Amino acid sequence: MSLFRETADVSVRPAVPGDDVAMTAIQVRAWRTAHDDVLGADVLDALDGVRMREQWAAAISSPPGPGFAVLVACAGADVVGFAAVAPGQLVALEVEPGHQRGGHGSRLLSAAVDRLRRDGADEVVTWVLDGDTAREAFLGGSGLGPDGRTRTLATGPRDVVERRWVAEI
Template sequence: MALFSSSDGASADVSVRPAVPGDEDAVTRVQLAAWRGARALGDAVVDLVDPDAVRRRWRDAITAPPGPGFAVLVALAGPAVVGFAAVAPGTLLVLEVDPEHRRGGHGSRLLAAAVDRLRADGADDMVTWVLEGDDGRERFLGEAGLGPDGAERALAVGMDEDGVRSVVERRWSALL
């Protein structure tokens, strides 16, 4: 466990561990807060999300992963879950930190733990997807050694007055 010293001299325990049953509530809270902060999705889209369905999916991912190489990791500040990452073989599926806890090293610790997990499962490279316009995530991933590899996809995220609204994601990758 590492210690993080704040500017006022106080310290708090920070760490990353595998998610355990019961973490799904905090993971859902962090994910919805992060989605609200991702302007590309828009509040109207996030308002349509059923938090109970998201919570059930995270509970299932934590308690019964769909196969080998799937895992959910959580970042802690003391006993509180403040971020999470999920991996599948060769893929960082998601990495989110509660907006109120960003810039505290939680994202870097989660990414390092995710890479360790992928390597332990035999991965030689890693991919992840980034929403167009998420400059902060691009900066974070770029500083960690990932980069766009040219692949992109459009995802339908809801309807607006002009029809289906979609967002573009770009794939980022790195050798491990």
């Protein structure tokens, strides 16, 4: 009998400069996988990866104020997902499609909620694109639910609807 157990080398940590490169690639791949039908190839093909990376780099290096943070999920040394929070809000949560269903999303959501609590929030709010049934199932299983509010975003060629999901924390 071995005294050593196999354990997965997974973690969540605050994002550091340089993580923006992996985060941008993850976001583009995750959106192509989850939102192709709703957003359409034309919108996804028009994503400006350089601008996205610059925005993530700024969010990591120069958060706009208290309560803003970016977290990354790692498998070993590799960044495989990320979450971003603003006061009371989960702004983004994406996991590399090849690493989904491995617990990274749950770890990111838990760390994001911990950060929101630490910053004084008593609820978490996030927005879910219509048709993203996988995200709805994930959030619903994590205790969030839709509150009936919607917003419409103009993506250029088409408008898309997002629904607000909330939970007390």
